[in-house]
Amino acid sequence: MDLFNYLELYIKYLKYEKNLSLNSINSYHKDNQQFLNFLKSKNVTEAAQLSLDIFRDFLKSLDNRNYSNRTIIRKYSSLINFFRFLERNDYIDFQLTQAINVPRKRHRFYSFMSVNEVERLFDSFKPENDLEIRDRAILELLYSTGARISEVEGLKTGEVDLQNSEVVVTGKGRKQRLVYLNQAAVSWIKKYLEIRSKLVYPEKGRYIRDKHLFLNKFGKRLSSRSMRTIVKKYVKKAVIDKNITPHSIRHSFATHLLQEGAGIREIQELL
Structure with missing residues (x-):
């Protein structure tokens, strides 16, 4: 059996035995x-x-293509996990992973917004159409819950309880947790839900019905890539001179809770 066939076995293992999310499996x-x-x-x-020389050549090829240190480490970790799977199941009869040295990780510091910058972001954002109402709801939900962008992308309408200001998100390893909405997030999500049904695209006389909370203009699930673009757009509009991403908003959420006196363990449970 060649290595490509082994990879297909590994992907099935990740899907059916490890129960990883689709994003993790694809990665x-x-x-x-x-x-x-x-x-x-x-x-x-x-x-x-x-x-080992082949692994070193591959590492060198990644470096020559100007991949970031973080990306190279992730790719190498993926390889090691794959070959550990092969070793454990006796698909290969030699131990390569023990001899492979993963590059050292350089610490990465995420930008985050101050409380004043968050206020400026929302104060400068006055939605003028249905898509902008959706965008405002996304930003409010991200900051209110500290959810990952992948969790917001996968969120379904049935997982949002506005009456109790609660949302059930599905995180890494398909683990679910309860997060909470502030009053502003509840208000904007309500406004969005009132116009959400308009975000459907007629195709051959039929309407596409998607259960995901946030839809694009064609009535289909809004991608995490599009959400990142949305965040960049309104951060720029608010003249916030920082590299703010959805993950930065998650860091802002945690930092502001810490500044308000929340305990580390409490914040970890929310994240």
Whole structure:
């Protein structure tokens, strides 16, 4: 069996036994597929042909393509997990992973907004159409809950309880947790839900009905990539001179709770 077939077995293992999220599975598949394509370019298709020099060459190729240190570490970690799977199941009869050194991680410091900057962000944002009402609801939900962008992307309408100001989000490993909405978030999500039904796209006389909370102009799930663009757009409009991303808003949420006296353990449970 060649390495590509082993990769398919590994992906099934991640899906059915590890129960990982679709995003995590796709990430593992993409990283390992890139490595196998690199091997193919070197005429290496069998596990018996692998060596430490090949791993070093792959690392060098990533560095030459100007991948960030963080990305290289992630890709290498994906490879190690894949080959540990092969070793544990005796698909290969040698121990490569013990000899592979993962590059050191450089600490990354995320930008976050001050309380005044958050206020400026929302004060400068006066929605003028349905899509902007949706955008405001997204920003309010991100800051109110500290949720990950992938969690907001996957959120369904049935997981939002506005009466009790609660939202059930599905995080890493498909684990669910309860997060809470502030009054502003509840108000804007209500406004959005009133116009959400308009965000459907007629196709051959039928309307697409998507259960995801946030939809694009075609009535389909709004992607995390689009949400990142939305955040950038309104941060720029508010003249906040920082590299603010959805993850920065998550950090802002945690930092402001800490400044208000919340305990570390309480914040960890919310995140």
